Amino acid sequence: MKLSVQVNEGPYQHQASDTAYHFTKAALEKGHDVFRVFFYHDGVLNGTRLTTPPQDDRNIVNRWVELAEKYDLDLVLCVAAAQRRGIVDDGEAERNGKDATNIAPKFRISGLGQLIEAAIQSDRLVVFGD
Amino acid sequence: MSDVKKFMYLNRRAPYGAIYAWESLEVVLIGAAFDQEVSLMFVDDGVYQLVKGSDTSESDMKNFMPTYRTLGDYGVRHMFVDKASLEARGLTQDDLIEVAWEDWETEEEVDNIVELVETDQAAQLLSDSDVVFSF
Numbered sequence: 001m002k003l004s005v006q007v008n009e010g011p012y013q014h015q016a017s018d019t020a021y022h023f024t025k026a027a028l029e030k031g032h033d034v035f036r037v038f039f040y041h042d043g044v045l046n047g048t049r050l051t052t053p054p055q056d057d058r059n060i061v062n063r064w065v066e067l068a069e070k071y072d073l074d075l076v077l078c079v080a081a082a083q084r085r086g087i088v089d090d091g092e093a094e095r096n097g098k099d100a101t102n103i104a105p106k107f108r109i110s111g112l113g114q115l116i117e118a119a120i121q122s123d124r125l126v127v128f129g130d
Numbered sequence: 131m132s133d134v135k136k137f138m139y140l141n142r143r144a145p146y147g148a149i150y151a152w153e154s155l156e157v158v159l160i161g162a163a164f165d166q167e168v169s170l171m172f173v174d175d176g177v178y179q180l181v182k183g184s185d186t187s188e189s190d191m192k193n194f195m196p197t198y199r200t201l202g203d204y205g206v207r208h209m210f211v212d213k214a215s216l217e218a219r220g221l222t223q224d225d226l227i228e229v230a231w232e233d234w235e236t237e238e239e240v241d242n243i244v245e246l247v248e249t250d251q252a253a254q255l256l257s258d259s260d261v262v263f264s265f
Contacts, residue, residue, distance in 0.1 A: 008150075008265070041153055080156060112160040119261040120135055120164065127264045 003027055004118035005037045008129030010045035011060035012053070017046050020128035021063055028071045036074045036118040037064075039107075041129075044077040044087050049104035061104050068106035075107045076114050137161065137168045138259035141176035146191050151179050154265035155197055162204035169208040169259070170201070171252060177216045180209070180226040180244060195227070202231035202243060210255060213246040 005024050009016035024034055039046055051061040068075050077087055083096070089103040103109065119125045139158055145151040161168065172180060179198065186193040201209065209229055216222065228242040247255065256262055 006263070040157075041149060081153060112157050113163070115157065116161045116164045116166075119137070119263070120166070125261050125263070127262070129264060 001124065002033045002035050002122045004035045004122040004125045006115065006118075006125060006127045006129075007037065007039045007043040007046060008041045008127065010042035011051065013042070014130050016128040016130060017043065017060055018058075020126075021060070021067070023126065023128070024073070025067055028067070028073075034071070034073060035122045036076055036114065038115045038118055039075070039077045040081055040115065042081075042085065044082045044085055047075065047077045047082070047087055047104050047107040048102045050102045051104075065104055065106045073106070077103070077107055077109045078115070079109050079111055082109050135166050135260040136258065137166045138256060138262045139168070139170045140256065140262055140264045141170060141172045141179055142174045142265065144175040144178040145184070145194070146186065146189065150265045151176070152192075152194050154263070155194060157263060158201065158206065159197075159204055162206075165205065168204075168206050169210060169255070170206060171210045171212070171255065173212040173215050173252065175215075175219075177211055177219060177221065177226075180211065181221065182225065182227045199227055199229055202229050202240075207231060207243065209244045210247045210252060211244060212249055212252050214249050216246065 005020055007017055007020045011017045024037060028034055046061060046064060048061065053059055064075060067073055087103060088098050088101045089109050090101055092109060093101050139154055141151060141154055143150045184193060184195050211226065223246055226244055229244055231240045231243045
């Protein structure tokens with residue numbers, strides 16, 4: 001089955017990102033196709049490489065990155081949500097005159113059309129939120 | 131895009147306490163370009179999103195209520211409101227805004243696409259949708 005996943009909450013504050021990660025990983029291990037993981041609302045905060053959890057806790061951002069590296073996952077942060085919350089890549093830094101970037105590897109910033117396209121292209125869109 | 135899907139946007143939260151309502155609207159507006167069959171559903175505190183006469187002038191929040199009134203122009207065909215959620219909050223349809231819809235090609239017009247539904251009907255509508263965006 002072709003799936004897409006939407007993550008609506010940031011890491012640690014809510015379980016949604018954890019559950020989305022475990023769902024996505026299980027689906028991939030079962031041989032399903034994950035067309036895209038789209039991060040919206042505070043979900044875009046899953047895509048900053050500056051996250052530093054305590055050493056005895058899970059690293060939610062790195063976990064997504066490693067899953068994306070293993071399965072060539074498309075991890076997309078909504079641009080409007082990312083701008084509001086200060087998630088920046090090279091293009092956004094240049095366009096908006098920011099002095100730094102913080103996007104994690106394997107993530108990319110793009111528009112809401114990517115969410116709509118994912119919903120159209122996939123057999124199921126699975127939403128994880130509060 | 132060959133086939134059209136039934137999109138349902140499920141709105142569950144009050145409009146200004148969190149950003150979900152506004153960012154949900156942003157998806158609806160962008161999604162209009164994709165020509166799908168679009169409905170919105172309002173349940174729980176989400177029914178407050180359609181209450182008319184809201185004034186945000188003293189809270190420094192952008193009042194996005196006018197945007198709901200334009201949704202008919204963005205390809206939204208139905209706006210369903212869970213009647214039980216509305217009644218539980220002491221509200222009736224008279225408290226809600228009206229949203230007009232017109233098909234520019236056929237000139238078919240609907241004065242108000244905001245429609246109260248019973249909870250079992252709401253469940254059926256969700257079940258019949260191809261995609262449910264939950265906010």
